[in-house]
Amino acid sequence: MDHIVIIGNGISGVTAARHIRKNSDKKITIVSAENKYFFSRTALMYVYMGHLKFSHTQPYEDWFWEKNSIDLKQGFVGNINTKEKVLNFSNGENLTYDQLIIATGSKPNKFGWPGQDLDGVMGMYHKQDLEKLEKYAPNNDICKRAVIVGGGLIGIELAEMLRSRKIPVTFLVREASFWNGVLPAQESAMINEHIKEHHIDLRLSTNLKEIKADENGRVKSVIIEETGEEIYCDVVGLTAGVTPNINFLKESGIALGRGVKVNRFLETNIKDIYAIGDCAEQHEAIGQRRNIEAVWYTGRMMGETVAQTICNHKTAYKPGHWFNSAKFLDIEYQTYGWVFSERGKKENEAYFQWRHPKDNKCITISFDKNSNKFLGINTFGIRMRHEIFDKWLTENKSIEHVLEYLADANFDPEFYKFHEAEIIAKFNQENNTNIQRKKKSWKRIFSKA
Amino acid sequence: MKFIKQTGLIIFLLGLFFFIGTIFTGSFRLTQTELDNFIQEKGYKSDVIKSQLTNAIVTDKDLNIFEFSSRVRNAYNMSNKHYDKLIAKYDAEKNWDKKAAQFQYKIFGKPHSLSFSLAKKAGKGLLVENTGLMWFLTFGLGIIGALMFIIPDVILLGKPGIKNDGIFLNAATNRGWIGWFAFIFLVTFYILLYFYPDLIVNWVYLVDPISKSISGNPASQWFLYGFLYCVVMAVMAVRMYIKYRHNKYQILRTTSVLFFQIVFAFLIPEILVRFEKPWYDFKNAFPLDYDFFFKWNLDELLSSGGFGLFILVWGVVLTIVVVPVMVYFFGKRWYCSWVCGCGGLAETLGDPYRQLSSKTLLSWRVERIVIHAVLVFVLVMTGFALYTFFSGADQALGIKTQTIQDIYGFLIGSIFAGVIGTGFYPIFGNRVWCRFGCPLAAYLGFIQRFKSRFRITTNGGQCISCGNCSTYCEQGIDVRAYAQKGENIVRSSCVGCGVCSAVCPRGVLKLENGPEEGRINPTEILLGNDVDLMDLVNKN
Numbered sequence: 001m002d003h004i005v006i007i008g009n010g011i012s013g014v015t016a017a018r019h020i021r022k023n024s025d026k027k028i029t030i031v032s033a034e035n036k037y038f039f040s041r042t043a044l045m046y047v048y049m050g051h052l053k054f055s056h057t058q059p060y061e062d063w064f065w066e067k068n069s070i071d072l073k074q075g076f077v078g079n080i081n082t083k084e085k086v087l088n089f090s091n092g093e094n095l096t097y098d099q100l101i102i103a104t105g106s107k108p109n110k111f112g113w114p115g116q117d118l119d120g121v122m123g124m125y126h127k128q129d130l131e132k133l134e135k136y137a138p139n140n141d142i143c144k145r146a147v148i149v150g151g152g153l154i155g156i157e158l159a160e161m162l163r164s165r166k167i168p169v170t171f172l173v174r175e176a177s178f179w180n181g182v183l184p185a186q187e188s189a190m191i192n193e194h195i196k197e198h199h200i201d202l203r204l205s206t207n208l209k210e211i212k213a214d215e216n217g218r219v220k221s222v223i224i225e226e227t228g229e230e231i232y233c234d235v236v237g238l239t240a241g242v243t244p245n246i247n248f249l250k251e252s253g254i255a256l257g258r259g260v261k262v263n264r265f266l267e268t269n270i271k272d273i274y275a276i277g278d279c280a281e282q283h284e285a286i287g288q289r290r291n292i293e294a295v296w297y298t299g300r301m302m303g304e305t306v307a308q309t310i311c312n313h314k315t316a317y318k319p320g321h322w323f324n325s326a327k328f329l330d331i332e333y334q335t336y337g338w339v340f341s342e343r344g345k346k347e348n349e350a351y352f353q354w355r356h357p358k359d360n361k362c363i364t365i366s367f368d369k370n371s372n373k374f375l376g377i378n379t380f381g382i383r384m385r386h387e388i389f390d391k392w393l394t395e396n397k398s399i400e401h402v403l404e405y406l407a408d409a410n411f412d413p414e415f416y417k418f419h420e421a422e423i424i425a426k427f428n429q430e431n432n433t434n435i436q437r438k439k440k441s442w443k444r445i446f447s448k449a
Numbered sequence: 450m451k452f453i454k455q456t457g458l459i460i461f462l463l464g465l466f467f468f469i470g471t472i473f474t475g476s477f478r479l480t481q482t483e484l485d486n487f488i489q490e491k492g493y494k495s496d497v498i499k500s501q502l503t504n505a506i507v508t509d510k511d512l513n514i515f516e517f518s519s520r521v522r523n524a525y526n527m528s529n530k531h532y533d534k535l536i537a538k539y540d541a542e543k544n545w546d547k548k549a550a551q552f553q554y555k556i557f558g559k560p561h562s563l564s565f566s567l568a569k570k571a572g573k574g575l576l577v578e579n580t581g582l583m584w585f586l587t588f589g590l591g592i593i594g595a596l597m598f599i600i601p602d603v604i605l606l607g608k609p610g611i612k613n614d615g616i617f618l619n620a621a622t623n624r625g626w627i628g629w630f631a632f633i634f635l636v637t638f639y640i641l642l643y644f645y646p647d648l649i650v651n652w653v654y655l656v657d658p659i660s661k662s663i664s665g666n667p668a669s670q671w672f673l674y675g676f677l678y679c680v681v682m683a684v685m686a687v688r689m690y691i692k693y694r695h696n697k698y699q700i701l702r703t704t705s706v707l708f709f710q711i712v713f714a715f716l717i718p719e720i721l722v723r724f725e726k727p728w729y730d731f732k733n734a735f736p737l738d739y740d741f742f743f744k745w746n747l748d749e750l751l752s753s754g755g756f757g758l759f760i761l762v763w764g765v766v767l768t769i770v771v772v773p774v775m776v777y778f779f780g781k782r783w784y785c786s787w788v789c790g791c792g793g794l795a796e797t798l799g800d801p802y803r804q805l806s807s808k809t810l811l812s813w814r815v816e817r818i819v820i821h822a823v824l825v826f827v828l829v830m831t832g833f834a835l836y837t838f839f840s841g842a843d844q845a846l847g848i849k850t851q852t853i854q855d856i857y858g859f860l861i862g863s864i865f866a867g868v869i870g871t872g873f874y875p876i877f878g879n880r881v882w883c884r885f886g887c888p889l890a891a892y893l894g895f896i897q898r899f900k901s902r903f904r905i906t907t908n909g910g911q912c913i914s915c916g917n918c919s920t921y922c923e924q925g926i927d928v929r930a931y932a933q934k935g936e937n938i939v940r941s942s943c944v945g946c947g948v949c950s951a952v953c954p955r956g957v958l959k960l961e962n963g964p965e966e967g968r969i970n971p972t973e974i975l976l977g978n979d980v981d982l983m984d985l986v987n988k989n
Contacts, residue, residue: 011914040913040914040915040916042913042914042915043913043914043915043916043917046915046916046917047617049613049614049615050613050614050615050616050617050618050619051613051614051616051617051917051920051952052617052915052916052917052920053617056916056919056920057915057916058916059914059916059929059930059933061809061810164614164615165615197608198607198608296913296914297910297911297913300910301910301978304978305978318978319978320978323909323910323911325911325955325956326955327954327955329608329610330608330609330610330611330695332954332955332956334911334955334956383908383956383959384956385908385909386908386909386910386911387908387909390909411906411908411956411959412959413696413697413698413947413950413951413959413960414698414947414959414960414961415697415698415701416697416698417697442963442964445963446963446964446966446967
């Protein structure tokens with residue numbers, strides 16, 4: 001019986017294990033140094049905020065693993081002997097495998113800032129980071145101020161976490177507007193405002209120069225690159241993106257780039273070794289996706305895919321249309337298809353944008369200005385139906401079609417106010433068109449592409 | 450704002466202190482005439498009870514309620530013992546005529562109920578003579594304090610949105626000492642209400658003027674309960690309005706349950722009584738309304754003319770037609786979280802505790818066994834009740850109908866629905882009764898699961914398995930288990946409160962009523978991953 005060993009019990013590794021178990025009776029072992037049981041990393045913030053207990057972040061009860069005969073092994077893999085097919089653990093133990101899946105995820109970026117390893121400096125990624133945060137920032141007596149470096153999704157989450165305990169937060173963002181490498185200016189500006197509404201000291205176009213220590217080697221302050229200003233603080237959060245967690249593979253002979261190099265079948269250069277999730281790097285990007293995608297659902301999809309291959313049903317990783325979602329403090333964000341920021345968008349791509357006069361709601365639809373083909377949509381404060389947009393993208397619908405049938409795609413809770421009429425009116429006015437809103441139809445919603 | 454909130458808390462606690470304190474106040478005694486009238490009203494033929502009660506409570510002494518209660522119960526026991534002895538004596542002498550003659554002197558009913566009825570006539574002192582003032586010091590301060598505690602949240606909670614910060618860090622909402630204190634208070638309250646009403650007779654005095662103005666009658670402990678229920682729901686509904694002010698579904702739903710509680714469960718039945726009609730809550734459907742088919746109820750309805758008949762027909766139609774048809778179109782939520790009184794309390798007073806329900810597979814198993822057992826119990830009991838009503842026999846298969854009814858009323862009606870159902874809010878979450886006990890919920894659940902348009906749609910591949918939905922499901926459904934697989938949630942126990950959808954940070958869940966086709970959609974691979982689905986299907 002084949003022994004499948006999976007390094008990493010995040011969403012990628014656990015999904016792979018579950019699907020291998022569904023399709024075979026191979027022996028499966030999941031190795032992790034972080035925590036014995038799978039938990040949802042994206043929910044760690046809610047534990048600190050008191051919305052959840054840590055146990056709530058675990059999607060499966062503890063008996064699940066034994067019942068499905070998935071062995072859980074706690075340990076840190078120091079090295080892989082790919083010839084003998086043996087994992088060497090840092091404590092001297094060994095484990096042999098027949099097929100190996102590397103799913104070790106990411107680790108927070110550190111860019112060599114002076115003081116980046118002081119006590120009180122942390123990322124917000126691992127369970128251990130949460131424990132550190134509880135230690136260094138349990139309340140606003142012990143942590144008088146926190147400085148967050150790096151304006152991405154984790155940065156704003158960390159700011160929200162600290163604010164939930166009324167800890168003053170200074171948020172250093174390199175860009176001139178929050179996440180404007182990804183978001184169009186309209187949306188980025190709305191989030192800037194929203195961050196300030198939450199009493200977060202947002203510093204745009206601001207870089208970190210160094211972190212200073214007190215006499216005990218703990219964080220005392222940070223120095224701003226541009227102005228030389230010293231900001232006193234007790235905690236520094238480094239949230240300037242993540243990078244694949246693959247240091248332990250350097251001597252293994254597995255081909256590495258920034259991540260573990262894989263082909264479309266998620267195979268590495270060495271037979272019987274696969275890599276999935278955040279740590280996998282495609283030789284060539286798929287569509288307009290990046291070579292490394294540190295996204296929850298791509299990890300899950302790679303897990304589903306590699307499980308097929310391992311169960312003798314060789315399957316290429318073919319992520320469908322891009323989609324994603326996030327929440328910026330109180331504002332929910334969803335995206336389907338490609339909407340690039342002004343900085344990243346191509347010559348043929350145009351925006352149609354609408355923003356609610358009062359509420360934190362807005363949309364940007366990206367379309368081809370020559371053919372009017374619908375390319376993607378960003379929605380803020382309005383929920384959309386994934387299946388409908390997936391279908392429209394597959395069918396290469398035009399922006400007019402999307403607007404006409406926008407009611408089909410609305411996914412807001414019942415009794416919420418609809419905005420399709422205003423949105424369509426704005427488009428008609430700007431483009432001299434006469435699109436009429438169609439009423440929501442279950443028949444259309446359920447018709448398959 | 451914080452100051453107002455803290456002041457509110459102090460005022461509320463003061464009101465609570467007075468409220469509890471009133472139990473120990475006042476004195477209770479009757480004049481001979483009052484007692485004679487009472488005994489005549491009740492039709493007691495026993496001379497023993499008369500002399501015993503006269504000795505016990507026709508007095509110049511200031512008896513508090515505990516002394517009063519124990520004296521009345523003692524008199525009750527002495528009287529019954531006296532005649533029990535005679536019965537035993539004549540039995541031994543085989544003097545059947547004399548033996549049979551003794552039974553008419555025995556007093557039936559619960560001693561604490563007799564004590565309550567007497568205490569309701571015997572109260573003297575500050576509270577009874579100044580109900581207005583005392584109402585203000587108890588109910589009044591409680592309401593004002595609670596509102597002062599709640600309303601500043603409009604500002605303190607910040608911008609509209611999900612406000613669950615600190616719930617698991619708070620002793621009130623995470624089974625801390627405040628939670629346990631609330632638990633003890635609620636359980637004690639229900640035990641007193643159901644089994645020792647005489648001990649809380651002072652509370653009933655407080656609401657006498659209100660009862661008289663609505664139904665024309667002095668209040669009973671059930672009027673007190675109904676009034677308190679409405680007050681608590683109204684105050685806690687204000688909290689819901691503030692907490693979920695961004696969410697129209699929650700606001701409408703809260704308004705709806707509050708309306709049905711105050712108008713249908715409280716005002717209309719009391720007004721019916723004023724017009725000498727039977728007390729009836731038009732929205733309370735059998736089998737939650739478990740005594741609807743009891744002989745005494747049917748007799749009362751049938752003797753109340755056309756209106757009684759109308760209630761009888763409506764009660765039957767409600768359960769057999771209205772409930773299932775509405776569940777088909779809207780799911781059981783139309784009842785459980787838009788109309789029902791139990792649901793109404795759970796969604797207002799109970800909302801702070803929703804996260805405490807157990808999500809384990811084990812508790813789901815227990816839930817299915819227990820709730821369906823209660824449904825079977827109520828149906829069997831109703832079978833007995835109807836048999837008794839139509840045949841006139843008071844027993845079937847050697848079991849007395851009355852015995853079954855008493856057991857159900859005690860175990861399910863009082864202990865399960867009241868003491869456990871509400872008392873355990875702070876420990877097991879706010880839907881203990883609805884989830885594990887309510888036979889109507891079990892019935893609605895069958896329809897919702899097998900023949901309904903309602904489902905919670907999962908939005909493709911957006912789920913990040915964070916667990917907010919499962920944690921905040923008051924019914925203990927592991928919502929995430931479905932959402933992370935891209936499956937719609939179709940569960941008999943879902944009451945459609947809509948909170949899973951509200952707390953989801955990724956916009957994954959939507960409660961909706963749509964075509965039955967495709968409602969249940971187990972998926973092999975989630976949306977987004979373009980593996981060849983037909984391949985997978987063919988392989989299986």
